[in-house]
Amino acid sequence: MKKNKIKTKLKSIKMIKIKLSVSITLIAFLSTFTRAQTKTTIPLPSEIKQGKLDNGMTYYILKNQNPKGKASFYFAQNVGAILEEDNEDGLAHFLEHMAFKGSKNFQESNGIDNFLQSKGFVLGEQYNAFTNWDQTLYYVQQVPAKDNAFIDQIMLMIHDWSGSLNLSEKDINDERDIISGEWRELQSSNYTLQKKTWPALYNNSKYTDRDVMGDVSYIKSFNSDLLRNFYKKWYRPDLQAIIIVGDIDVDIIENKVKALFSKIPKATNPKERFYIEIPENKETQYLLATEKADDIIDVNMTFIFREKEPKIINEAQLRSNFIKSLFSSMISKRYRQVINKQKSSAQSIRVGHTKLTALDGINQISISPRAGQELNAVAAAFTELERVKKYGFLKSELDLAKKNLKVSFENRADREKDKSNSAWANQLVSYFIEAKPVLSAKWTLDFLDKTLPSITTEEIGNYVNSFQDLNKCTIIISGPENDDTNYPSQKEILAVIKKVKASKIKKFNDNLDEVLKKPLLSEKLPIKKIKDKFNIEGIGEAKGYVLNNGVRVILMPSKEKNSNISMQAVSPGGLASLKTKDLIFIDSAIELVQNSGLGDFNASDLSQKLSTQSARVSLSYRGFHDIIQGRGLVKDLESMLQQTYLYFEKPRFDKTVFENKKQDWKNDFKRYYLNTEKSELYDAISILSSNGHPRSFPNKEEDFDAITFEQCKTIFKERFSDANDFSFVFIGNFDHKKALPLIQKYLGNLSTKPSSESFIDHKIESAKGISIREIEKDMQTPKTSISYNLVNNKIEYTTENALISQVIEAMLYTRFLSTLREDEGGTYGSQSYVTLTDIPKSELSVSIDLDSDPEKTENMIRIIKQELNNLTNDDTYSTDLKNAKTYLLDNRKDNQQSDFFWEEEIINIELFKRKHISFEDYKNKIDDITLEKIQDFAKKYIITSNVIQATLSPKK
Secondary structure (H helix, E strand, O other), X not given: OOOOOOOOOHHHHHHOOEEEOOOOOOOOOOOEEEOOOOEEOOOOOOOOEEEEOOOOOEEEEEEOOOOOOEXXXXXXXXOOHHHOOHHHOOHHHHHHHHOOOOEOOEOOOOHHHHHHHHOOOOEOOOEEEEEOOOOEEEEEEEEEOOOHHHHHHHHHHHHHHHHOEOOOHHHXXXXXXXXXXXXXXXXXXXXXXXHHOHHHHOOOOHHHHOOOOOOHHHHOOOOHHHHHHHHHHHOOHHHEEEEEEEOOOHHHHHHHHHHHHOOOOOOOOOOOOOEEEOOOOOXXXXXXXXXXXXXXXXXXXXXXXXXXXXXEEOHHHHHHHHHHHHHHHHHHHHHHHHHOOOOOOEEEEEEEEEEXXXXXXXXXXXXXXXXXXXXXXXXXXXXXXXXXXXXXXXXXXXHHHHHHHHHHHHHHHXXXXXXXXXXXXXXXXXXXXXOOOOOOHHHHXXXXXXXXXXXXXXXXXXXXXXXXXXXXXXXXXXXXXOOOOOOOOHHHHHHHHHHHHHOOOOOOOOXXXXXXXXXXXXXXXXXXXXXXXXXOOOOOOOEEEEEOOOOXXXXXXXXXXXXXXXXEEEEEOHHHHOOHHHOOHHHHHHHHHHOOEEOOEEHHHHHHHHOOOOOEEEEEEOOOEEEEEEEEEHHHHHHHHHHHHHHHHOEOOOHHHHHHHHHHHHHHHHHHHHOOOOHHHHHHHHHHHOOOOHHHOOOOHHHHHHOOHHHHHHHHHHHHOOOOOOEEEEEEOOOHHHHHHHHHHHOOOOOOOOOOOOOOOOOOOOOOOEEEEEEEEOOOOOOEEEEEEEEEOXXXXXXXXXXXXXXXXXXXXXXXXXXXXXXXXXXXXXXXXEEEEOOOOOEEEEEEEEEEOHHHXXXXXXXXXXXXXXXXXXXXXXXXXXXXXXXXXXXXXXXXXXXHHHHHHHHHHHHHOOOOOOHHHHHHHHHOOOHHHHHHHHHHHXXXXXXXXXXXXXXX
């Protein structure tokens, strides 16, 4: 990651074109080393069994049944890149990769990887690892809790991670190219720009000079003994914790942990695990970081005020955190009003606290100014802070913020009943690494009830003092390197802030009480009759109703324990329903309404009105259908339905919002598509995949100039004013008899028209035969992006063909992981998808995408072609087939415990006329898929497909 390695000295920083103000000190700050580690006085919930072995290893074990019958195993190392010496740059991350190679009890190369994959486990889903500055974490999830032999092997694997990795010369050398590939994928102009801000953000401490991945040239050449020494020095039981959460017998698992992990010897003369403190500023610091790249568009301005994180986390600290949270919430609401004003100088202003490292935090003001409005945006941000300093907050603001905070914790408490194994495990990792308390829902709510009443507006207002001392402020400005952007200097910025502080600022006036008293929907609606009832074939618990206006409604009880309710409504339409010239309007139309408000409420007032309840409704679309989604608690179902009614019947279209957003939409297009590294590649694939169809031609920047306010209104009303074709699916633990009348009241009164829509086929097909497009461009970091696609329209959509497609997708994932990554070492990873659809017509598509070492591009494409061809005749695929089946069956079984799965199943039945398959039928059909069927399918539909091959490579 350090091709241009950032040194701690400012002279070196200037060499990589970071523009630094002369006001920043010319003496590099020294990092402060400390042995202190954060602790907490708040005990773990009693149901969590914890202990420490004689060798120093910590363990946490918890029984949890989400999902049922499964367990998660996490292994946390209090070790990260910050512990590396200069001659160990990147070794903490490299070591993480090596943990999936051979070990004492898994001797073969890639032994642990192979073992997990033989169980049908997929890297990135059921198992993975990560490294950062201060920790390394390994995990294996979805382990069958009753498979004692498998659990014993998992624990043996973790035992080997602790101190028994082979670290053979061959394995280390094989991994060098893979990590180089990971480094290559990470490189981007945005990442380069981000790194240029580190000397100021981390104040030239050791964090500035450690980017976890390490220098790629060093990764390719370091002496292997250095890695072995790093492993021996830091991977030891006193810095490790094993965390096991799942549907387990806690006592049995604890005995297994003690029996196995107690055998690991205690470290002798261990090196002290040190921590790095970021030094405080001696004076105002200013850093301007720029990067010359097409995808760097925005100017970002950040004001940092440093503070030390507490060494002891106790109830007083939790109360302090509430104050910070309330302050951030209240000031953010004020900033939203500023942003929504006509000709606002800023796109966004955010204020809050961030924990930066183990020992250091920052209070920061982050500003995204509009072009040419940088100083005005600074003035707008500091004016609101100064208003709070002079007058404080209103009691009504604090009362609402307290209600919001209480609601958020109540929602969290309700969801705790369905808290997943991984969510619990990650909390315990944070407890072990940084002493972050694991708070049960009941404890938190009791503490909140005890604490909130005592927090005053004066206390909240006083927190603004954390943003006042400009002598200790670090100002970081980043953006594009060009002649068009006039970056303000430190002197100019400080002068603006000084002017704000000296100005006459009025008190904040708020109509909050009036907003909260006003009903969301003032119109009195009658309860409409139900015209008909129906069943969902294969899903007996789901009950269907046709309302008097033709709207279809399906109600289904939740599979989960919480009080959530979800709503998803779908209708044929989507992009396919729009004329070619109108395609560009749909995003803007939806965003305009969602930023304008509903009914009698503008966006700011609506946000206030909805803030004390959980229900939220959003609109979106796909290629062939429109979507309305709602999420919230059962108690807020009526609000969810009211919002839905208002989106259909009384959406707002604010001209001021449109004028503010229009330039933003163009900038977003440039930022997220046009100026991205791979936009030319995506454009080429789109054109080739459609054989040059006009609807698939990419947008141009000037297209956004054609977006008009009136056309946005027209498009929105075309898509979301007629509820006739919509099917609404509700899933939750609601009272059927109470929910149905509310649905009849609000959805039954939606406007409908007698006409109906169907899926529109625009006759878009790929070019016949083989289409190849090779693109070259200048690159900072040379890499080749490969997109290899197959399209076949000569296939019938059947359940068997759809399931075979799923199996082949799973097979290709693991096969490409083996051949492209492990054997060839040409990529960090690839993405492969196999999709069969019949909307608007039957079509099979296969796509393989990856970033590659440019020198290995031809080999990578050759391997892709070979593996696809091998599907037709290679018997070695039998192992991949077995693993794919295991993965799919296991995944299906787990998914059936979630409401999301059933929501999607019902949508597929209602919208796409698919049939639900019970788990037993699904298992039988998967079991019936033989290697011969895979080979026959591949012969008929894969190797006969049209081919679209596109590459983006560095200019030679």
